[in-house]
Amino acid sequence: xxxxxxxxxxxxxxxxxxxxxxxxxxxxxxxxxxxxxxxxxxxxxxxxxxxxxxxxxxxxxxxxxxxxxxxxxxxxxxxxxxxxxxxxx
Amino acid sequence: xxxxxxxxxxxxxxxxxxxxxxxxxxxxxxxxxxxxxxxxxxxxxxxxxxxxxxxxxxxxxxxxxxxxxxxxxxxxxxxxxxxxxxxxxxxxxxxxxxxxxxxxxxxxxxxxxxxxxxxxxxxxxxxxxxxxxxxxxxxxxxxxxxxxxxxxxxxxxxxxxxxxxxxxxxxxxxxxxxxxxxxxxxxxxxxxxxxxxxxxxxxxxxxxxxxxxxxxxxxxxxxxxxxxxxxxxxxxxxxxxxxxxxxxxxxxxxxxxxxxxxxxxxxxxxxxxxxxxxxxxxxxxxxxxxxxxxxxxxxxxxxxxxxxxxxxxxxxxxxxxxxxxxxxxxxxxxxxxxxxxxxxxxxxxxxxxxxxxxxxxxxxxxxxxxxxxxxxxxxxxxxxxxxxxxxxxxxxxxxxxxxxxxxxxxxxxxxxxxxxxxxxxxxxxxxxxxxxxxxxxxxxxxxxxxxxxxxxxxxxxxxxxxxxxxxxxxxxxxxxxxxxxxxxxxxxxxxxxxxxxxxxxxxxxxxxxxxxxxxxxxxxxxxxxxxxxxxxxxxxxxxxxxxxxxxxxxxxxxxxxxxxxxxxxxxxxxxxxxxxxxxxxxxxxxxxxxxxxxxxxxxxxxxxxxxxxxxxxxxxxxxxxxxxxxxxxxxxxxxxxxxxxxxxxxxxxxxxxxxxxxxxxxxxxxxxxxxxxxxxxxxxxxxxxxxxxxxxxxxxxxxxxxxxxxxxxxxxxxx
Amino acid sequence: xxxxxxxxxxxxxxxxxxxxxxxxxxxxxxxxxxxxxxxxxxxxxxxxxxxxxxxxxxxxxxxxxxxxxxxxxxxxxxxxxxxxxxxxxxxxxxxxxxxxxxxxxxxxxxxxxxxxxxxxxxxxxxxxxx
Numbered sequence: 048x049x050x051x052x053x054x055x056x057x058x059x060x061x062x063x064x065x066x067x068x069x070x071x072x073x074x075x076x077x078x079x080x081x082x083x084x085x086x087x088x089x090x091x092x093x094x095x096x097x098x099x100x101x102x103x104x105x106x107x108x109x110x111x112x113x114x115x116x117x118x119x120x121x122x123x124x125x126x127x128x129x130x131x132x133x134x135x136x
Numbered sequence: 137x138x139x140x141x142x143x144x145x146x147x148x149x150x151x152x153x154x155x156x157x158x159x160x161x162x163x164x165x166x167x168x169x170x171x172x173x174x175x176x177x178x179x180x181x182x183x184x185x186x187x188x189x190x191x192x193x194x195x196x197x198x199x200x201x202x203x204x205x206x207x208x209x210x211x212x213x214x215x216x217x218x219x220x221x222x223x224x225x226x227x228x229x230x231x232x233x234x235x236x237x238x239x240x241x242x243x244x245x246x247x248x249x250x251x252x253x254x255x256x257x258x259x260x261x262x263x264x265x266x267x268x269x270x271x272x273x274x275x276x277x278x279x280x281x282x283x284x285x286x287x288x289x290x291x292x293x294x295x296x297x298x299x300x301x302x303x304x305x306x307x308x309x310x311x312x313x314x315x316x317x318x319x320x321x322x323x324x325x326x327x328x329x330x331x332x333x334x335x336x337x338x339x340x341x342x343x344x345x346x347x348x349x350x351x352x353x354x355x356x357x358x359x360x361x362x363x364x365x366x367x368x369x370x371x372x373x374x375x376x377x378x379x380x381x382x383x384x385x386x387x388x389x390x391x392x393x394x395x396x397x398x399x400x401x402x403x404x405x406x407x408x409x410x411x412x413x414x415x416x417x418x419x420x421x422x423x424x425x426x427x428x429x430x431x432x433x434x435x436x437x438x439x440x441x442x443x444x445x446x447x448x449x450x451x452x453x454x455x456x457x458x459x460x461x462x463x464x465x466x467x468x469x470x471x472x473x474x475x476x477x478x479x480x481x482x483x484x485x486x487x488x489x490x491x492x493x494x495x496x497x498x499x500x501x502x503x504x505x506x507x508x509x510x511x512x513x514x515x516x517x518x519x520x521x522x523x524x525x526x527x528x529x530x531x532x533x534x535x536x537x538x539x540x541x542x543x544x545x546x547x548x549x550x551x552x553x554x555x556x557x558x559x560x561x562x563x564x565x566x567x568x569x570x571x572x573x574x575x576x577x578x579x580x581x582x583x584x585x586x587x588x589x590x591x592x593x594x595x596x597x598x599x600x601x602x603x604x605x606x607x608x609x610x611x612x613x614x615x616x617x618x619x620x621x622x623x624x625x626x627x628x629x630x631x632x633x634x635x636x637x638x639x640x641x642x643x644x645x646x647x648x649x650x651x652x653x654x655x656x657x658x659x660x661x662x663x664x665x666x667x668x669x670x671x672x673x674x675x676x677x678x679x680x681x682x683x684x685x686x687x688x689x690x691x692x693x694x695x696x697x698x699x700x701x702x703x704x705x706x707x708x709x710x711x712x713x714x715x716x717x718x719x720x721x722x723x724x725x726x727x728x729x730x731x732x733x734x735x736x737x738x739x740x741x742x743x744x745x746x747x748x749x750x751x752x753x754x755x756x757x758x759x760x761x762x763x764x765x766x767x768x769x770x771x772x773x774x775x776x777x778x779x780x781x782x783x784x785x786x787x788x789x790x791x792x793x794x795x796x797x798x799x800x801x802x803x804x805x806x807x808x809x810x811x812x813x814x815x816x817x818x819x820x821x822x823x824x825x826x827x828x829x830x831x832x833x834x835x836x837x838x839x840x841x842x843x844x845x846x847x848x849x850x851x852x853x854x855x
Numbered sequence: 856x857x858x859x860x861x862x863x864x865x866x867x868x869x870x871x872x873x874x875x876x877x878x879x880x881x882x883x884x885x886x887x888x889x890x891x892x893x894x895x896x897x898x899x900x901x902x903x904x905x906x907x908x909x910x911x912x913x914x915x916x917x918x919x920x921x922x923x924x925x926x927x928x929x930x931x932x933x934x935x936x937x938x939x940x941x942x943x944x945x946x947x948x949x950x951x952x953x954x955x956x957x958x959x960x961x962x963x964x965x966x967x968x969x970x971x972x973x974x975x976x977x978x979x980x981x982x983x984x985x
Contacts, residue, residue: 049139
């Protein structure tokens with residue numbers, strides 16, 4: 048009957064779709080690429096923070112002294128991330 | 137084709153379970169091929185759901201009454217637009233919608249993160265697979281939308297007339313997109329906790345989805361309120377009904393989450409709070425879905441016997457228990473070293489805002505579940521009404537609005553007192569001016585709570601405006617751009633921040649509308665005969681003449697009979713006309729008689745509203761058809777087997793009788809100030825959310841990146 | 856103040872606020888609540904939120920006032936109700952309704968605009984209080 052036929056047909060399609068990764072080995076990317084992607088994301092976020100702090104300072108929310116302190120801290124963190132990225136190369 | 141649809145569900149259930157199993161196995165032992173297979177299984181589930189929805193929609197559009205769901209919820213005379221939306225008016229159809237949206241969203245997020253988050257993604261896939269499997273199981277085992285009838289009726293029952301409203305058609309998909317959207321951060325949080333990857337990576341990947349979910353949920357809630365205002369005969373937009381509250385609670389928690397996520401991203405703090413909040417938001421999204429379908433609370437929407445209430449409760453219990461155990465077991469990994477530097481910082485105000493939002497959610501939860509709580513504690517079922525909700529939520533809402541004005545002007549980490557003074561002066565002055573103006577020129581002082589809200593709204597709007605202006609001014613110092621360009625560039629380069637400010641402004645405007653319309657609205661009930669005039673406030677309302685329409689009602693809902701009135705309204709020089717009516721839909725009930733069933737079926741108020749920036753004039757009519765009952769009974773006797781043409785003639789004669797000699801009709805007239813601003817404020821908030829969510833173009837990023845990289849490189853070489 | 860003491864202070868303030876909120880919740884909700892009751896359970900002298908079904912054929916309008924009988928959902932106890940205010944669209948014979956008010960004499964007098972009508976059957980979203 049209709050239900051049974053559809054069941055078999057659809058199940059076959061699904062099996063084909065999910066079995067494909069097993070027939071193409073070597074698709075996996077290296078662990079390094081994962082770490083690199085994570086570091087890149089962290090770097091972007093840190094850059095955004097540095098820009099935010101600068102904008103805050105220019106708008107007068109952060110005093111000169113506070114801003115220099117925060118900026119130094121953030122840049123230090125950014126440099127650390129860049130160093131880690133370098134090490135991957 | 138119904139068999140194919142059922143098969144899609146059954147295969148979908150197995151596929152979702154496989155997705156969970158394969159991903160877990162792949163993460164533990166099997167390797168990346170299994171993980172990829174699991175991810176593809178989610179794509180396959182999405183494909184199956186698309187097919188299932190397509191089959192069901194085609195059944196609705198064809199009015200195929202073999203399908204039980206079509207026979208119950210649609211009819212040949214339901215307009216096409218509402219035929220398409222009737223799917224989610226029923227329990228089984230809405231389960232299918234949930235599964236459909238969940239599988240699509242899951243596929244999207246897993247596709248976008250397929251190269252990143254390699255450690256977390258498999259567990260997230262497993263979680264999403266299990267949730268999808270739950271909804272599919274509900275359909276396969278208990279509430280199958282593809283059930284067929286052995287003897288299909290000639291005509292369906294028709295879509296409930298109250299639902300024949302455009303807002304009501306988009307409302308469920310919006311709400312469900314919101315609920316489903318919160319499953320994504322939950323799934324990735326679980327993955328992050330299991331793999332002890334408690335940094336901000338999972339947040340960065342899912343932040344956008346949380347914001348999208350929040351936006352859809354908020355829009356869904358507002359559409360529901362809009363529907364209530366324009367469709368129901370009571371003229372209000374919020375009644376603290378359990379089902380309304382059920383959608384508001386996850387939205388409040390979602391708002392808190394969006395803010396605390398920022399704190400974790402920037403300072404690495406509040407990780408335990410965040411993890412708990414993500415789980416809580418998802419649990420409340422499930423509760424929101426569950427409340428509408430269970431019979432546990434006495435509400436208009438909750439009905440006695442529901443077949444899936446217990447299953448939902450069990451699933452929610454499992455999710456709660458699992459989340460609690462997971463978070464507790466990872467507590468040491470979640471503790472952060474960063475500490476709150478100063479009370480006068482953005483972080484601490486975000487924390488405060490979180491506490492207020494969670495407090496609001498708890499208040500609403502207490503009130504909503506009070507009948508169960510009181511029964512458990514005192515044996516007596518008692519309930520609390522809107523006055524109680526208002527009393528407790530208004531103070532919290534006031535604090536929330538005030539905080540939303542202060543937050544934007546603070547900086548991260550710390551703000552010096554002098555800096556704070558400089559930044560608060562202009563908004564405070566503006567607020568003071570607004571206060572004086574309100575006291576002098578309006579009667580706002582009649583309601584102290586509203587007056588306070590008006591002042592806080594003024595504070596928020598002025599502080600947001602100041603942020604935009606100061607930011608643009610700072611840009612102009614460096615770039616010398618003209619003002620408009622500086623503003624656009626400012627917002628464009630800091631989308632999250634300025635989109636967020638716009639959301640604050642929109643919500644403030646929304647609260648302005650809420651405060652004004654709830655405290656200062658004027659409602660009158662009156663009976664009028666044609667020719668009579670009624671005075672309310674500065675308005676003079678005259679009942680000019682009655683109307684009777686057959687087929688083709690004004691709202692396009694397909695009502696065979698529509699009785700109403702034309703009224704002229706005058707206020708000073710202003711004149712306008714209103715056309716409220718009442719639509720009558722036929723019933724299948726044979727006891728009403730062949731003619732009577734057209735008059736004594738479901739009836740719906742078609743409200744007419746004159747929208748205005750300053751105030752709305754809302755009018756509803758309830759015609760008195762009591763005088764028609766005798767002629768209807770006689771028509772039933774005389775024409776028991778009439779053809780539909782003769783029936784139409786008889787009905788036309790009866791409605792003409794009403795039109796020629798109408799008894800007095802009952803009217804409800806409500807004048808509400810500033811209601812339109814509720815919807816405007818909501819739209820502004822949605823716009824702000826869109827700006828915040830929009831990804832920045834790659835090229836600009838790369839440029840910025842290279843600029844900073846060069847700068848850092850120089851410093852590095854110097855160091 | 857050293858940071859540890861500051862933190863403890865903040866924790867105390869936060870806990871204090873939570874306790875205050877909880878107290879407000881419990882106190883106000885129990886005093887402001889109306890008891891839910893079936894028509895066979897109402898007694899004069901206090902307000903109830905009455906839940907039951909509209910008795911078939913009992914609906915009549917006397918001018919602005921709606922009159923009907925409400926009976927237990929599964930039972931036979933019934934009570935006459937007199938109500939002024941907006942009547943929700945789904946209201947008719949046999950529907951489940953909720954109305955707040957109190958028993959005066961033999962009639963249950965409903966509070967203005969407190970009448971709420973539940974949807975007839977199954978899960979279909981429907982109207983609310985009027």
